[in-house]
Amino acid sequence: MTENSKHTILKTNNLSIGYQSKKNTSVIAENINLELKQGELIGLVGANGIGKSTLLRTLSNIQQPLHGDIKLNGKSISSYSGLELAKTMSLVLTEQLMSKNLSVFELVALGRQPYTNWVGNLTETDLSVINTTIQQTNLSELKHRKCYELSDGQLQKVMIARAFAQDTNLIILDEPTTHLDMYHKAYILKLLQQLAHDTNKTILFSSHEIDLAIQLCDSMIVMTNQGVISNSPCHLIEQGIFETLFPKDLIGFDQNTGSFRVKK
Amino acid sequence: MLGFLANISLGSVSIPIDDVFKSIFGNCDNESWQYIIQYSRLPKAFTAILVGSGLGISGLLMQTLFRNPLAGPFVLGISSGASLGVAIVILGSGLFGGIFATLLISKWSIVIAASLGSFLVLLAVLLVSSKVRDTMAILIIGLMFGSITAAIVSVLSYFSSAEQLQQYIFWGFGSLGNLSWSDLLIFFGIYSTGILLTIFSIKALNTFLLGENYAKSLGLNIKQSRLIIILATSLLAGTITAFAGPIAFIGLAIPHMTRQIFNTSNHKILLPAVFLFGAIVMLICDSIAQLPTSDYTLPINAITSLIGAPVVVWLLVRQRKMVF
Numbered sequence: 001m002t003e004n005s006k007h008t009i010l011k012t013n014n015l016s017i018g019y020q021s022k023k024n025t026s027v028i029a030e031n032i033n034l035e036l037k038q039g040e041l042i043g044l045v046g047a048n049g050i051g052k053s054t055l056l057r058t059l060s061n062i063q064q065p066l067h068g069d070i071k072l073n074g075k076s077i078s079s080y081s082g083l084e085l086a087k088t089m090s091l092v093l094t095e096q097l098m099s100k101n102l103s104v105f106e107l108v109a110l111g112r113q114p115y116t117n118w119v120g121n122l123t124e125t126d127l128s129v130i131n132t133t134i135q136q137t138n139l140s141e142l143k144h145r146k147c148y149e150l151s152d153g154q155l156q157k158v159m160i161a162r163a164f165a166q167d168t169n170l171i172i173l174d175e176p177t178t179h180l181d182m183y184h185k186a187y188i189l190k191l192l193q194q195l196a197h198d199t200n201k202t203i204l205f206s207s208h209e210i211d212l213a214i215q216l217c218d219s220m221i222v223m224t225n226q227g228v229i230s231n232s233p234c235h236l237i238e239q240g241i242f243e244t245l246f247p248k249d250l251i252g253f254d255q256n257t258g259s260f261r262v263k264k
Numbered sequence: 265m266l267g268f269l270a271n272i273s274l275g276s277v278s279i280p281i282d283d284v285f286k287s288i289f290g291n292c293d294n295e296s297w298q299y300i301i302q303y304s305r306l307p308k309a310f311t312a313i314l315v316g317s318g319l320g321i322s323g324l325l326m327q328t329l330f331r332n333p334l335a336g337p338f339v340l341g342i343s344s345g346a347s348l349g350v351a352i353v354i355l356g357s358g359l360f361g362g363i364f365a366t367l368l369i370s371k372w373s374i375v376i377a378a379s380l381g382s383f384l385v386l387l388a389v390l391l392v393s394s395k396v397r398d399t400m401a402i403l404i405i406g407l408m409f410g411s412i413t414a415a416i417v418s419v420l421s422y423f424s425s426a427e428q429l430q431q432y433i434f435w436g437f438g439s440l441g442n443l444s445w446s447d448l449l450i451f452f453g454i455y456s457t458g459i460l461l462t463i464f465s466i467k468a469l470n471t472f473l474l475g476e477n478y479a480k481s482l483g484l485n486i487k488q489s490r491l492i493i494i495l496a497t498s499l500l501a502g503t504i505t506a507f508a509g510p511i512a513f514i515g516l517a518i519p520h521m522t523r524q525i526f527n528t529s530n531h532k533i534l535l536p537a538v539f540l541f542g543a544i545v546m547l548i549c550d551s552i553a554q555l556p557t558s559d560y561t562l563p564i565n566a567i568t569s570l571i572g573a574p575v576v577v578w579l580l581v582r583q584r585k586m587v588f
Binding site: 052060062081082083084085086087089091093095096097098099101102106107110111113114116118119120187 | 331463464466467470471472473474475477478480482483484485523527528529530532539
């Protein structure tokens with residue numbers, strides 16, 4: 001399959017994001033034109049406060065765009081019903097779980113909510129999806145453990161498994177690698193890459209792990225003050241985009257290694 | 265079941281257990297015993313079951329909805345609304361004076377006043393909550409309404425006679441024994457509606473365990489489910505307060521006890537377990553309140569806290585960890 005024939009899952013057209021109140025409008029970013037393709041791992045990077053979360057919130061329909069539109073599977077996102085959207089897009093958020101007294105299995109099973117009946121009974125299909133997901137995310141041994149017994153890295157895996165059990169074309173993760181050590185950061189992102197390629201789902205995540213994202217992502221979205229640029233990591237390096245990410249006084253981007261270095 | 269039997273066997277008149285059975289089926293030789301069992305102890309035991317399970321379930325609903333282990337059935341101001349209604353009838357009756365006053369202080373007027381009070385406060389909370397996005401704000405709004413009604417009650421009590429105050433305080437003690445079979449039927453009708461709404465909310469309640477944003481991303485209609493849960497709570501807690509007075513503690517403690525013992529947060533298990541526990545604890549508390557074979561009956565409200573609080577403390581200390 002060539003690059004161009006891949007099915008587009010999400011497309012934005014002249015999108016402006018920001019906050020609107022009665023008195024004034026604060027625009028965070030405008031003219032955003034993105035195209036997320038099926039089966040790709042896409043990393044969203046940018047400095048603190050540049051609006052990564054706002055962009056993800058807008059793409060996941062938690063927040064209204066100021067201008068422009070978002071097409072999910074060719075259909076405007078605002079015309080989706082709550083349940084339709086739940087079957088097309090799943091989320092992994094930064095917010096804490098309200099109850100950690102659920103077992104791993106129970107938590108992953110909650111991902112099947114859009115498909116279950118009024119009382120939430122799991123059918124054979126639901127069970128098989130849940131079990132496959134638990135295997136794919138290497139959680140089989142933890143299946144019956146309670147969530148409060150898990151480490152941060154394990155819990156993040158469970159949250160990812162829950163999103164996968166929701167069986168959606170698109171999965172959006174807000175900073176899935178925060179609070180994790182170096183190994184687990186790489187582990188989680190590698191897992192996401194594997195899942196995207198194996199299951200042919202589109203995975204969009206925001207992260208501060210630019211070095212890892214460059215190595216693992218099929219495509220990256222870079223948010224800078226100049227605008228929002230999207231391309232494959234290699235092209236972005238060639239264009240010198242990463243140099244514009246941060247103020248130049250302290251760290252600089254090394255094109256050869258694809259990582260940032262502290263200036264001496 | 266055992267609690268139920270114990271509850272109807274114990275009372276100020278001691279009746280042997282085999283005569284208790286005979287009385288239930290209507291073939292006891294001692295007519296006064298049969299009367300006591302059929303018209304006093306049986307309805308009281310049923311009331312205890314409805315009150316205990318209803319309060320426990322509404323407490324569970326509020327704790328899950330508000331993500332707060334301190335929430336109980338009365339956080340939305342339902343009991344304070346009822347108190348206000350009753351206070352206006354009892355304490356305010358002096359203002360009307362004469363025959364009208366005695367007419368006002370009948371049993372039904374108190375039930376109606378309590379229902380009306382809790383309904384009005386609830387309506388206010390619902391109106392405000394439909395405009396508020398944040399669930400926590402609803403919690404605070406409920407508490408604020410509680411403060412307002414408590415303040416009005418204080419003002420009313422300042423202008424009341426000692427006799428009226430005593431009557432109001434007695435209502436506040438709570439009582440399970442004031443219901444006839446026909447009262448019980450009305451009580452049961454409203455109670456069932458509340459329980460039915462709760463059963464329809466099981467899936468939503470489990471989704472709420474993830475937090476509101478996740479719940480929304482799973483396609484849950486947050487505002488609608490929230491409304492149904494609040495409605496179920498008010499039906500349960502509202503009627504219970506109207507018929508049995510503001511019985512504290514059960515609603516807060518039972519969900520905690522159940523969670524500690526069953527070690528789960530899944531509402532498919534919690535709901536029937538809370539139902540059962542609430543009913544059992546209430547039956548036990550009521551049996552103790554009767555002070556078997558003595559002529560005194562202690563206020564049920566005091567007993568629930570006296571018995572329940574140490575149990576919750578003991579459970580928390582034993583498990584060393586709060587399950588929520």
